[in-house]
Amino acid sequence: MKYIGLILFFTLLQACLPFQLNEMGVEEAEMKIYNEWLYAIKLQNLKVNNEVISRPPGIEQLIFRMVIPSEGGTNLKTHCVYYQVPYKKIMGQLKIVEQKNDSICPEVSGESSWLELKRITNLKVNLLNFKLIINFQHQNLNKSWSFLLPNITNGLRHEKFQASKEQKLFPQLTFLRINKESFNLRESKYLGKISDRIADKSAIRCQQIDKNCQIVGEDRCDSCSYGWYEVVDYNCPQGGSKFCGQNHCGEKNEPACPRGKKTEDNSDSGICQSDLSAVLNADHILICQ
Amino acid sequence: MKEFKRFNVSILIMSICAVLLLGGGFAYLKKQNSVALTEQFIQDKQALQRLLENSSEIHRIWNEGEDAREWGLVKKECLKHFGITAAFDESFLRCNPMLLQCNYLFNKKLNYKFVEQEKGNNQKFYRYLSKSNTPYQGIGQSGYLFTLEDKLNHKQLSILLNDQCQEVFLQNRIYAYGEEVIARPSEDIEDYRFDNFNQNIYIDRRLVMNYEINDWIDFGNQNFTKNIKRVNSSDLFLPATQLNYSQMENFCSFKGKQIMQAHLFDAATFLPMDMDDVTPKSNKRSPYYWTKKKGDYKEDCHLLYAKDCINKKTFQLNSSGPSWAGLLDSMGGIFEVFRNPIDPESNLKASSYYFNFKSPWHKLGFRAGWDGEGFDLRNFNFKGLNPEVSIEKFQVGFRCMRESR
Numbered sequence: 084m085k086y087i088g089l090i091l092f093f094t095l096l097q098a099c100l101p102f103q104l105n106e107m108g109v110e111e112a113e114m115k116i117y118n119e120w121l122y123a124i125k126l127q128n129l130k131v132n133n134e135v136i137s138r139p140p141g142i143e144q145l146i147f148r149m150v151i152p153s154e155g156g157t158n159l160k161t162h163c164v165y166y167q168v169p170y171k172k173i174m175g176q177l178k179i180v181e182q183k184n185d186s187i188c189p190e191v192s193g194e195s196s197w198l199e200l201k202r203i204t205n206l207k208v209n210l211l212n213f214k215l216i217i218n219f220q221h222q223n224l225n226k227s228w229s230f231l232l233p234n235i236t237n238g239l240r241h242e243k244f245q246a247s248k249e250q251k252l253f254p255q256l257t258f259l260r261i262n263k264e265s266f267n268l269r270e271s272k273y274l275g276k277i278s279d280r281i282a283d284k285s286a287i288r289c290q291q292i293d294k295n296c297q298i299v300g301e302d303r304c305d306s307c308s309y310g311w312y313e314v315v316d317y318n319c320p321q322g323g324s325k326f327c328g329q330n331h332c333g334e335k336n337e338p339a340c341p342r343g344k345k346t347e348d349n350s351d352s353g354i355c356q357s358d359l360s361a362v363l364n365a366d367h368i369l370i371c372q
Numbered sequence: 373m374k375e376f377k378r379f380n381v382s383i384l385i386m387s388i389c390a391v392l393l394l395g396g397g398f399a400y401l402k403k404q405n406s407v408a409l410t411e412q413f414i415q416d417k418q419a420l421q422r423l424l425e426n427s428s429e430i431h432r433i434w435n436e437g438e439d440a441r442e443w444g445l446v447k448k449e450c451l452k453h454f455g456i457t458a459a460f461d462e463s464f465l466r467c468n469p470m471l472l473q474c475n476y477l478f479n480k481k482l483n484y485k486f487v488e489q490e491k492g493n494n495q496k497f498y499r500y501l502s503k504s505n506t507p508y509q510g511i512g513q514s515g516y517l518f519t520l521e522d523k524l525n526h527k528q529l530s531i532l533l534n535d536q537c538q539e540v541f542l543q544n545r546i547y548a549y550g551e552e553v554i555a556r557p558s559e560d561i562e563d564y565r566f567d568n569f570n571q572n573i574y575i576d577r578r579l580v581m582n583y584e585i586n587d588w589i590d591f592g593n594q595n596f597t598k599n600i601k602r603v604n605s606s607d608l609f610l611p612a613t614q615l616n617y618s619q620m621e622n623f624c625s626f627k628g629k630q631i632m633q634a635h636l637f638d639a640a641t642f643l644p645m646d647m648d649d650v651t652p653k654s655n656k657r658s659p660y661y662w663t664k665k666k667g668d669y670k671e672d673c674h675l676l677y678a679k680d681c682i683n684k685k686t687f688q689l690n691s692s693g694p695s696w697a698g699l700l701d702s703m704g705g706i707f708e709v710f711r712n713p714i715d716p717e718s719n720l721k722a723s724s725y726y727f728n729f730k731s732p733w734h735k736l737g738f739r740a741g742w743d744g745e746g747f748d749l750r751n752f753n754f755k756g757l758n759p760e761v762s763i764e765k766f767q768v769g770f771r772c773m774r775e776s777r
Contacts, residue, residue: 108410108413110410110413110414110417111410111413113413113417114413114416114417114420117417117420118420121420124510152508152509152510155508156506156507156508156509156510156511157507157508157509158509159509159510231424233424236512239572239776239777241541241572241776242541243541243543243697244540244541244543244697244698245540245541246536246537246538246539246540246541246574247536247539247541247572247574247776249512249534253427253428253431255431255434255435255467255513255515255533255534255536255537256427256431256434256531256532256533256534257511257512257515257531257532257534258427258529258530258531258532259508259511259517259530259531259532260530261508261517261519261530264507265506265507265508266505266506267507268505268506268507269507270507271506271507272507272509273503273504273507277504277593277596277622277625304777305510305512305777306503307503307628308503308504308628309503309504309625309626309628310624310625310627310628310629310630310774311775312630312775313571313775320570321570322570322571328625329621329625329630330630330633330711331711332713333713333714333716334713334716340633340635340713341566341568341571342566342567343546343566343567343568343569344567344569345546345567345569345651346546346565346566346567354566354635354713354714355713355714356713356714356715356716357714357715
């Protein structure tokens with residue numbers, strides 16, 4: 084009689100086993116990933132290229148990171164993608180950890196995860212023409228995932244007589260994950276007001292060049308709400324510092340407009356209204372006074 | 373005692389059966405659920421693929437504009453829908469939301485629909501999005517937001533289409549400002565020269581149009597668009613001429629751009645004498661954008677839409693051919709205002725249909741003045757070269773420019 088309870092317990096446990104093995108399916112994982120990575124704006128640290136990852140056996144490694152806008156696009160987040168190479172009794176595992184902000188991924192994942200796919204082997208990752216292809220075996224079945232990365236850009240191409248060309252899958256097209264927050268300007272992190280002026284010291288410097296022609300700090304000009312403009316400061320080959328907002332160069336107490344350096348006949352490196360002259364201010368910016 | 377044992381065994385067997393049945397049931401349900409889920413993910417993936425294919429098609433139409441086969445199919449109904457009866461340069465349909473709207477409204481074969489946007493007075497299937505009106509991170513350049521919905525699965529996908537295809541890159545070279553200075557060797561007068569090496573400057577090929585102002589009214593900061601009226605029908609593709617100077621500046625800012633600067637307009641319109649020499653010793657220049665010869669002035673309405681042309685053909689935007697850099701209407705048509713950082717009082721391209729072919733205003737680099745506030749004669753300074761007829765309201769247009777990485 085004393086074994087009856089035990090037998091019942093184990094039988095019940097056995098019956099409930101399917102619920103303990105509540106692992107994510109491959110299709111579910113693929114869609115979960117695709118619904119995020121479609122909007123990725125950066126793919127970095129991709130260490131492998133279309134070769135089966137076989138080393139180091141049994142050890143987890145970071146294989147790449149993705150930077151993705153959050154739902155509504157008001158923030159960025161990072162997906163750190165790890166792979167554990169199978170070895171003897173250690174299962175192969177793909178693990179994605181989600182981090183807030185555009186942040187660096189640790190080399191090892193830690194405990195929490197956004198997605199885990201176990202029992203995978205022979206993982207291969209390849210990036211080809213803005214398409215991330217992930218091949219692997221899952222429970223001895225060959226699987227192939229193909230994720231378009233249409234928001235990843237390889238920079239701009241400037242050509243005379245042409246409009247600017249973004250080097251991406253669909254130039255001039257970006258996929259956005261829009262919701263109501265996407266129009267809530269209180270959430271905006273973009274810089275500057277339309278009324279900001281250098282003359283009244285309200286303009287935000289989005290890129291600073293120092294006297295050694297080095298960029299100081301972060302270049303934030305892509306975050307200007309109302310565009311940006313360049314000023315004349317140290318006559319560096321790459322141009323001067325940049326400010327957010329409406330350009331009033333040449334006007335009284337505003338910076339001089341860049342005049343370039345390749346004309347031998349111009350003594351001034353800045354353009355000012357004809358009744359004003361260009362003078363360096365305390366920040367070494369050429370101002371029209 | 374035997375009875376009791378038999379009872380216990382029966383209970384045990386029944387319990388085992390119950391547990392097995394329960395477990396089996398759960399396992400079956402779990403399996404069914406898993407199959408349903410897998411099916412749902414496959415359908416989701418198919419819907420996403422359809423949306424991506426449709427996005428690719430929309431992208432093609434966006435770039436091809438009037439050359440897209442879809443325009444031929446929907447043109448008649450589209451013009452009727454928007455009440456456009458006047459002729460216009462159909463190249464405006466590139467990077468223009470109108471064509472996408474018409475394709476959606478009149479092409480019955482589409483397997484997607486556009487989700488109607490909440491904002492705006494009119495029925496619009498898009499929003500204009502720029503860094504000034506959305507907190508969305510990393511949107512790059514401004515553009516038109518459309519949300520597609522798959523008709524089968526109802527899955528949605530939002531796309532932003534940039535409208536920069538109407539811009540042109542200003543070649544890096546040495547340029548000169550204003551009319552050419554011809555001085556004797558003894559005189560200390562020189563051309564005002566500058567260069568744009570290491571600068572990526574993009575200029576609008578054409579003047580800002582009324583439909584763009586409508587989008588600003590609908591999606592821009594209302595504090596800046598007060599008292600600006602929407603314009604419809606055939607005027608949609610005409611240049612915007614109801615804004616004062618400050619509003620023009622603000623419109624360009626809304627798009628992350630600046631109002632056109634006079635010296636850069638000169639750069640993009642004076643025809644270089646030697647296209648291969650980007651660092652010439654001097655900048656000789658003709659006052660006409662179509663020729664290197666100073667005396668090669670032609671009274672041709674295709675080159676310069678002057679007063680004499682009004683009776684020959686109706687004015688439309690882009691009536692004058694492109695300058696060497698690709699700018700349209702650099703002479704003739706309506707007035708165009710600039711920000712002039714050198715001579716602020718000379719801020720107006722006066723070459724226009726307010727003057728006949730014989731007028732001295734038809735020269736590049738020769739500018740009148742506008743106070744930027746009103747449109748009566750008293751708001752302009754024509755330096756004594758006033759129009760011969762009285763005009764109730766002059767039309768002043770503008771274009772934007774920007775610097776890029």
